[in-house]
Amino acid sequence: MSSSVHLVIPCFQESGRISRFLAELCDETARLGGVTIRVVEDGSGEQEAKRMREIIAAQQARSPHLVAPLMLAENLGKGGAVHAAWREEKSADWLAFVDADGSCSAAEVSRLIQLARESPPRTALFASRVKMLGKSVERHFRRHLLGRVYATLVSELLDIPVYDSQCGLKLVPRACFEAVEARLKITGFAFDVELLTALLDSGCAVHEVPISWHETPGGKVRLLRDSFLMARDVLKIKAARGSVS
Ligand SMILES: Nc1nc2c(ncn2[C@@H]2O[C@H](COP(=O)(O)OP(=O)(O)O)[C@@H](O)[C@H]2O)c(=O)[nH]1
Ligand SMILES: [Mg+2]
Numbered sequence: 001m002s003s004s005v006h007l008v009i010p011c012f013q014e015s016g017r018i019s020r021f022l023a024e025l026c027d028e029t030a031r032l033g034g035v036t037i038r039v040v041e042d043g044s045g046e047q048e049a050k051r052m053r054e055i056i057a058a059q060q061a062r063s064p065h066l067v068a069p070l071m072l073a074e075n076l077g078k079g080g081a082v083h084a085a086w087r088e089e090k091s092a093d094w095l096a097f098v099d100a101d102g103s104c105s106a107a108e109v110s111r112l113i114q115l116a117r118e119s120p121p122r123t124a125l126f127a128s129r130v131k132m133l134g135k136s137v138e139r140h141f142r143r144h145l146l147g148r149v150y151a152t153l154v155s156e157l158l159d160i161p162v163y164d165s166q167c168g169l170k171l172v173p174r175a176c177f178e179a180v181e182a183r184l185k186i187t188g189f190a191f192d193v194e195l196l197t198a199l200l201d202s203g204c205a206v207h208e209v210p211i212s213w214h215e216t217p218g219g220k221v222r223l224l225r226d227s228f229l230m231a232r233d234v235l236k237i238k239a240a241r242g243s244v245s
Pocket of ligand 2: 103
């Protein structure tokens with residue numbers, strides 16, 4: 001029997017963008033089997049929470065593997081939301097998350113789930129937006145550039161040769177997450193870097209898998225402010241790592 005996957009969708013003010021992707025993802029994963037999907041509504045306000053409840057309830061009627069959403073009263077940040085849902089899941093073999101906006105298609109999610117199921121034990125899969133033959137990656141130039149600067153910062157400061165730590169699709173064996181979860185403190189957009197570092201330090205392998213990516217308009221990452229916060233968090237990760245190793 002293939003291993004089970006719990007796929008989380010962290011959402012901040014996503015009621016305008018999520019419906020189509022959620023439907024595609026539910027259909028695609030229903031065909032695969034062994035996948036549960038959970039939306040985390042991350043304190044986006046009352047109106048937004050109501051709309052998300054309605055969207056999810058309508059989809060649940062067709063897709064029983066879309067489980068009850070986690071409705072957070074306060075905004076924890078993308079990392080905080082993913083951690084909260086992953087910590088509640090006690091049975092799936094794999095914990096995963098994907099961005100709500102469909103920049104990574106449901107077909108790509110399905111492909112990576114199948115790859116995960118064929119991977120060696122104790123191996124996490126991080127999707128990666130690499131422009132290469134056979135892949136289609138569309139990103140705004142400024143975002144691509146900042147992404148490259150950030151990846152270089154991560155490689156140099158943490159000595160981890162990762163190409164794209166920030167891609168919005170990742171799958172981690174639950175046992176590997178549980179071995180490191182006490183170390184995970186970053187709740188913002190740099191949580192992936194902390195996760196990557198903790199997994200590698202604990203002896204888990206991490207494979208980057210090139211995927212196709214078509215950036216969806218309406219993103220909420222604010223380039224200057226969030227880049228600053230993410231760089232600060234990388235320094236925090238480096239300091240925390242120095243104090244344990
Ligand atoms: N839980 C949570 N998720 C967030 C927050 N901000 C963004 N996200 C989610 O992170 C994912 C990527 O965000 P997006 O706005 O598409 O990023 P961008 O395309 O890089 O600007 C989406 O699923 C968002 O809903 C937040 O404060 N909390
Ligand atoms: Mg996006």
